[in-house]
Amino acid sequence: MERVVFTDGACKGNPGPGGWAWAINDEHFASGFGGDTTNQRMELTAAWRAVEALDGAIEVRSDSTYVVNCFNQQWHVGWRRRGWRNSQKQAVANRDLWEPFIDLVLGRRDVRFTWVKGHSGVPMNEFVDQLAVAASGGQGRYVVPDPVASTELIAPVADRDSAGGDRSGGDVDDVIEQHSLF
Numbered sequence: 001m002e003r004v005v006f007t008d009g010a011c012k013g014n015p016g017p018g019g020w021a022w023a024i025n026d027e028h029f030a031s032g033f034g035g036d037t038t039n040q041r042m043e044l045t046a047a048w049r050a051v052e053a054l055d056g057a058i059e060v061r062s063d064s065t066y067v068v069n070c071f072n073q074q075w076h077v078g079w080r081r082r083g084w085r086n087s088q089k090q091a092v093a094n095r096d097l098w099e100p101f102i103d104l105v106l107g108r109r110d111v112r113f114t115w116v117k118g119h120s121g122v123p124m125n126e127f128v129d130q131l132a133v134a135a136s137g138g139q140g141r142y143v144v145p146d147p148v149a150s151t152e153l154i155a156p157v158a159d160r161d162s163a164g165g166d167r168s169g170g171d172v173d174d175v176i177e178q179h180s181l182f
Contacts, residue, residue: 002057005050006116006124009042009064010132018042019135021128022050029128031135041094042132043067047113048101057110063118063125071113076102 003024011018018037023029030049034042043064050060062068070076076098079085084092084099092098105111116125 002059002110002112003054004059004061004124005054006128007043007046007050007060007062007064007067008118008125008128008132009039009044009046010129010136011037011039011042012136014039017136017138019132019137020046020049021131021135022046022053023124023128023131024054025124026127029131031131033135033138040064040066041097042136044094044097044101046128046132048097048104051101051104051108051111059112059114061114061116061125063116063129065115068113068115070098070102071105071111072115076106 005022005024007020007022009018009020015036015038018034018039018041019031020034020042021029021031030053032045032049034045043062044067047060047062047064047067051058060067075086078087079092079098082089084095086092116122118125118129
C-alpha cells in the first residue's frame with residue numbers, strides 16, 4: 001500500500017536561513033534547519049529526507065515543480081546525458097544534492113511524485129509549510145549535518161547560539177525534529 005507524504009521547504013531570504021519538512025500526518029513528521037541556503041535546496045532536502053526515512057511505496061506530494069518535474073519530466077536523464085548540464089548548457093544547480101537523491105529514488109523504484117498547488121488550502125501542504133517556516137527559524141530537537149554528509153547525530157539544539165551556529169565549533173547546517181514514524 002502506497003503512503004502519501006507531503007514535503008515543503010522554506011527560506012528567510014534567498015539565500016538565507018532555511019527549513020524543510022515532511023509529514024504523513026500531524027503525528028508522523030520531521031523538520032529541519034539549513035543555515036545559509038536557498039528555497040530550492042530546502043524543497044529538495046525535504047523530499048530527500050522523506051524518501052530516506054520512509055520504507056515501502058510512497059507518493060511524495062510537493063508544491064515544488066523543481067522537485068516534481070525532475071522525476072515526472074525526467075529532467076535527470078538529460079542532466080546526466082549532458083554531463084550534469086541543464087538544457088541551457090549551464091551546470092545543474094544543487095548537483096551535490098540531486099545526484100545522491102536521484103540515485104536513491106531510482107534505486108527504490110517505489111517512489112512517485114505529485115505536484116500540489118501551494119498555499120491553496122490543502123491541509124497537509126499547509127502543515128508542512130508551517131513546519132518548514134518554523135524550522136527556518138532554527139527550531140528543532142537535534143543538529144545533524146547536511147544530507148550529503150553522514151546522518152550521525154551531532155548535538156542537541158541547546159548547543160546552538162542565538163544566530164543558529166554551533167557553539168561547539170563544528171560546521172552545523174541542519175536541525176531535525178522527527179516524531180514517531182509508526
